[in-house]
Amino acid sequence: MERAAPEVEMEAAGDDVHTPHSAPSTASSARVSIWESVRACGLWGKDVDKAELRQRVVMPLYARRAVAAAVKEKSESAGVAAAAAAKEEEVVEGEGEEGLAVVTPMVVFVNSKSGGRHGPELKLRLHELISEEQVFDLSDVKPSDFIRYGLGCLERLAERGDNCAKNIRGNLRIMVAGGDGTVGWVLGCLQELNMLKREPVPPTGIIPLGTGNDLARSFGWGGSFPFGWRSAVKRYLSKAGAAPIVHLDSWQAVITMPEGQIDELPHALKKVEPADHLEFNKENGIKLPEKASSYKGVFYNYLSIGMDAQVAYGFHHLRNEKPYLAQGPVANKMIYAGYSCTQGWFCTPCTASPQLRGLRNILRLYIKRANCSDWEQVQMPSSVRSLVILNLKNYSSGRHPWGDLKPDYLEKRGFVEAHSDDGLVEIFGLKQGWHASFVLAELINAKHIAQAAAIKLEMRGGEWDRAYVQMDGEPWKQPLIQDQSTTVEINKVPYHSLMINGDS
Helix, strand or coil, X not given: CCCCCCCCCHHHHCCCECCCCCCCCCCCHHHCCHHHHHHHCCCCCCCCCHHHHHHHHCCCHHHHHHHHHHHHHCCHHHHXXXXXXXXXXXXXXXXXXXXXXXXXCEEEEECCCCCCCHHHHHHHHHHHHCCHHHEEECCCCCHHHHHHHHHHHHHHHHHCCCHHHHHHHHHCEEEEEECHHHHHHHHHHHHHHHHCCCCCCCCEEEEECCCCCHHHHHCCCCCCCCCCHHHHHHHHHHHHHHCXXXXXXXXXXXXXXXXXXXXXXXXXXXXXXXXXXXXXXHHHCCCCCCCCEEEEEXXXXXXXXXXXXXXXXXXXXXXXXXXXXXXXXXXXXXXXXXXXXXXXXXXXXXXXXXXXXCHHHCEEEEEECCCCCCCEEECCCCCCCEEEEECXXXXXXXXXXXXXXXHHHHHHHCCCCCCCCCCCEEEEEECCHHHHHHHXXXXXXXXXXXXXXXXXXXXXXXXXXXXXXXXXXXEEEEECCCCCCEEEEEEECCCCEEEECCCC
């Protein structure tokens, strides 16, 4: 039976969605430090009462059991049955639908592998603060299963006249405890609701557990997990329930290879199966060769090609093989620095090896400017060894490589002031490691290349047999072919992601 769209307007998600360019400023958040961790720990300001927090965010017993059962069994019907059984218990215990006033119901996704030892401990703390059924460990539950079956169960109950379930579905908010890659994974799954017109789409807040945490910084959630985290978690949840909502652009990258395939796919990238090639050709206006393979994924912060992605690739492999070495942000950044030195950023001239030469040897860059439908080729500077396509101001643990550009310079280059919801990405380059170090220390700006509303990259191997690419911190090794082009086309997704503004 086809599900009717729930009768809930977008405003039911809580506060009004801010207009474009209302995303919080990130200039100050680019300079967060240890002070940020201390400030977030709850030593200053009003403490959050646990009982009051639970009253505002915890769902009634029957609803949370219904959602948990639907996700576990991957069946909306299983959730509906669990709701009926739990309602009988609520009647016996005196806790009916009216017994719990849910203002802003909330679920939390936890990446228990993030944050060193904090991931598992945080999950237990969340169980204490809200309920076990409203906390999902991403090691066990995919966010797509929650969206498909958990939210689907609430929609089924709402169709049957359950006003409490309808209210929960309409006002639900999501918190993600993890790094940029984890947040991007959840946001990508939420896009399914837009495509299926299953509105409203729950807005997302962040508990920063990763290494860089640039998405968390950009929306006011801080750049690191706070020292006094047990108290701070209550603040995160309380703030997420009342804070306003802002827009975030998202960008789809489509990779087309004439032959071969990508091994070790990150979460952010999915292969287009042969059965879907006809639809893929129609959507993207191209015709794939018979042996071609295609992949597509969405990023929210950045996509980069070159040496920085190679360093990230090495780090991720080391973390998977020897997880005891990566026990937190400080240890992770030391490992990153070590890889930067050993893989040619600093000590090896660009001409020493084909793998270390400038990207211009393998890459051609085409862009579409705002309000323009024609592709324009942009010359790649010969010295650039890392090309970054940036949607937010924050990059590499809160740095601001694009810079705060003066109006005269913007006008001279044909640029506009950058925002996270303006339909444009900023494209810049990093040279050797010394140049990157000065950029990331914010002593100089990166090499400005362009602003664009759409991008196409053509990569051809020559003496290279591979390139390294990463999207929002998830790297992979991209095979290249000597005499045929691999293309990466990047276009804005037609729907905004909704973010909870923790700066408020």
